[in-house]
Amino acid sequence: MFFRVIDKERLPDLIAGLSSEYEVVGPVEKDGRFVFAPISDPAQVRLDYDTTLLPPKKWFLPPKETIMRFCRADEEVVDDEVFAPPRVLFGLHPCDINALLLMDNVFLEGYVDPYYKARRENTLIVGMSCMPTETCFCNVWNTDEVHWGFDIFLTDLGDRYYASLRTVKGAEILDRHVANRAVSDEDTREFQRVVHRFKQGFNNNVDTTQLPVLLDAKFDSPIWDEIGDACLSCGACSMVCPTCYCFDVADRLEPDQKTGLRIRTWDSCQFKEFAAVAHGQNFREDRASRVKYRYYHKQWGYLSKFERVLCVGCGRCARACPAGISPVKVIEALQTGEVQ
Amino acid sequence: MAPRVVIVGLASDFGCQVQMTNIEDDLLDVLGLIDLQYWQLASSGHMPEEYDIAIVEGAVTTQEHVELLKRLRKTAAVVMTIGSCADTGGILALANCVDPDVAYAAVYGKGPEVARGRRAPGPVDAVIHVDYRVPGCPIDTDEFINVLSRALQGLADRTPVDPLCAICKTKENVCFLDRGEVCLGLVTRTGCGAKCPTLNRPCTGCRGLAPDANLEAARAAFVSKGLDPTELERRFDLYNAAREVTR
Ligand code: SF4
Ligand code: SF4
Ligand code: SF4
Numbered sequence: 001m002f003f004r005v006i007d008k009e010r011l012p013d014l015i016a017g018l019s020s021e022y023e024v025v026g027p028v029e030k031d032g033r034f035v036f037a038p039i040s041d042p043a044q045v046r047l048d049y050d051t052t053l054l055p056p057k058k059w060f061l062p063p064k065e066t067i068m069r070f071c072r073a074d075e076e077v078v079d080d081e082v083f084a085p086p087r088v089l090f091g092l093h094p095c096d097i098n099a100l101l102l103m104d105n106v107f108l109e110g111y112v113d114p115y116y117k118a119r120r121e122n123t124l125i126v127g128m129s130c131m132p133t134e135t136c137f138c139n140v141w142n143t144d145e146v147h148w149g150f151d152i153f154l155t156d157l158g159d160r161y162y163a164s165l166r167t168v169k170g171a172e173i174l175d176r177h178v179a180n181r182a183v184s185d186e187d188t189r190e191f192q193r194v195v196h197r198f199k200q201g202f203n204n205n206v207d208t209t210q211l212p213v214l215l216d217a218k219f220d221s222p223i224w225d226e227i228g229d230a231c232l233s234c235g236a237c238s239m240v241c242p243t244c245y246c247f248d249v250a251d252r253l254e255p256d257q258k259t260g261l262r263i264r265t266w267d268s269c270q271f272k273e274f275a276a277v278a279h280g281q282n283f284r285e286d287r288a289s290r291v292k293y294r295y296y297h298k299q300w301g302y303l304s305k306f307e308r309v310l311c312v313g314c315g316r317c318a319r320a321c322p323a324g325i326s327p328v329k330v331i332e333a334l335q336t337g338e339v340q
Numbered sequence: 341m342a343p344r345v346v347i348v349g350l351a352s353d354f355g356c357q358v359q360m361t362n363i364e365d366d367l368l369d370v371l372g373l374i375d376l377q378y379w380q381l382a383s384s385g386h387m388p389e390e391y392d393i394a395i396v397e398g399a400v401t402t403q404e405h406v407e408l409l410k411r412l413r414k415t416a417a418v419v420m421t422i423g424s425c426a427d428t429g430g431i432l433a434l435a436n437c438v439d440p441d442v443a444y445a446a447v448y449g450k451g452p453e454v455a456r457g458r459r460a461p462g463p464v465d466a467v468i469h470v471d472y473r474v475p476g477c478p479i480d481t482d483e484f485i486n487v488l489s490r491a492l493q494g495l496a497d498r499t500p501v502d503p504l505c506a507i508c509k510t511k512e513n514v515c516f517l518d519r520g521e522v523c524l525g526l527v528t529r530t531g532c533g534a535k536c537p538t539l540n541r542p543c544t545g546c547r548g549l550a551p552d553a554n555l556e557a558a559r560a561a562f563v564s565k566g567l568d569p570t571e572l573e574r575r576f577d578l579y580n581a582a583r584e585v586t587r
Contacts, residue, residue: 030514031513031514032514053509053512053513053514054509054510058510063510064510229554229557230557231557232527232561233502233503233552233553233554235505235506236505236506236508236509238506239506239510240509252486253489253493255369255485255489256369271501271502271552272552320509320515322515322557322565323560323561323564
């Protein structure tokens with residue numbers, strides 16, 4: 001990795017320059033909140049955004065996607081092309097970049113997902129530093145720092161950005177599109193001061209020591225029933241989560257019944273039919289078991305396979321859940337035996 | 341041989357039958373799949389004696405409707421309902437919230453006399469078994485085609501059982517509850533693509549109570565958002581006042 005500095009007022013040059021080569025997607029305002037959307041003018045980009053309604057995963061795994069068309073008569077695939085235009089995701093916070101790395105374990109290892117892979121390969125990532133909000137708890141999983149998974153990472157030093165360049169491509173595009181200079185000792189000192197201030201800004205300090213042990217010990221705890229009673233099984237938590245990757249695949253016929261579409265949509269373990277199988281069996285019929293499963297999978301199941309928890313502490317689920325259920329609250333409830 | 345289909349209307353404003361004519365681009369394809377023997381809205385012919393699929397619109401409001409439905413069920417291999425009226429009793433079921441004699445008198449003057457054979461308005465499945473359903477007010481034409489093709493292929497009914505919020509989240513709508521407004525999406529059956537919230541209108545529950553809805557949790561969610569929990573059910577009555585009758 002190496003480093004450059006760019007003046008803050010020159011940043012639009014970078015965005016405009018990237019736009020000449022790529023589709024640039026960045027945070028823009030929507031009804032008082034923020035979304036990642038294609039940018040037509042650098043002025044639309046809101047780098048002061050707190051978090052977005054949906055995480056960047058939608059640009060790799062869309063909520064709904066036709067993965068192929070088939071002809072019914074001869075059972076042949078007629079179209080399975082992957083739509084993966086050259087794109088830059090601009091302004092991702094560390095949690096969201098870390099979340100993509102966790103998704104990679106699932107979609108790029110073992111059974112490689114060609115749709116995800118094509119988009120991942122055609123997408124550059126430009127990260128952006130942030131300040132913790134009330135719902136952020138990336139600090140507890142160490143996902144407040146990111147060391148790879150981006151091409152450029154910009155840290156806001158007030159009047160300038162400290163640009164960490166992780167890839168050759170990142171260095172090239174920075175050089176091509178925006179005036180930049182070498183890093184001075186003072187820049188690096190300021191960088192460290194900024195990062196330190198950022199780390200001081202968290203107010204969620206939930207204790208995650210030996211979390212898998214806690215989870216196993218509390219497997220039959222009535223806490224789960226209490227949380228289950230409060231849950232609406234709406235699946236909002238999974239939709240907004242940058243690390244929830246479950247999907248459903250279903251075929252449907254075109255109106256003429258001659259050709260069909262195979263469609264993939266986001267799914268949620270909170271839905272009643274998620275664990276239903278043939279003959280009407282359902283492994284997780286009741287709500288409590290479904291909520292419990294979400295936490296077990298994220299903080300134990302995935303961990304046992306990939307040595308990381310499947311959560312980056314972005315707080316989106318805490319904001320989206322109508323019942324106010326969140327990882328911080330669930331872990332605290334397991335620790336104290338009381339749902340707050 | 342293409343399956344013989346009849347389309348029958350009970351008490352409704354025919355909106356869903358009109359909506360079927362809005363299929364436009366795909367209407368000919370759809371008509372090519374079936375042998376449409378009778379369509380109440382579009383023809384003046386008579387119901388045939390035999391048919392394979394009965395598509396029913398409208399709420400059950402009279403004894404005559406009950407008899408008709410029993411006949412349909414006996415004859416047709418497949419019964420499919422379309423629209424809120426047939427699915428939940430719809431807006432007509434609001435009549436269940438008032439004294440029927442008073443209501444009839446207010447509307448028809450003479451009251452009970454004109455209302456011979458009347459029945460508390462309710463959904464089709466309160467009278468007969470329904471195989472496939474297309475909920476909503478009005479129906480979504482795309483969903484209608486999809487459900488019809490499932491029926492034609494003999495595939496299982498897949499009417500969703502979950503609430504709306506998940507799909508609403510995928511549209512990146514700012515939740516009405518967070519804006520201090522009542523929205524019924526958290527208990528309403530999904531499948532509409534959250535059209536209303538996406539058009540900046542709260543969900544009014546036209547697709548009925550999601551079978552897996554958690555009403556008590558929804559009331560608690562209303563309270564935590566500073567909303568009156570009694571509003572949840574009061575507003576839900578708009579399309580779902582018959583729910584106590586049948587569920
Ligand atoms: S579980 Fe919640 S906090 Fe963790 S990554 Fe998912 S949305 Fe973010
Ligand atoms: S968002 Fe909350 S209420 Fe909805 S399924 Fe998730 S935990 Fe349950
Ligand atoms: S706006 Fe309505 S449907 Fe959308 S998430 Fe909120 S309660 Fe659910």
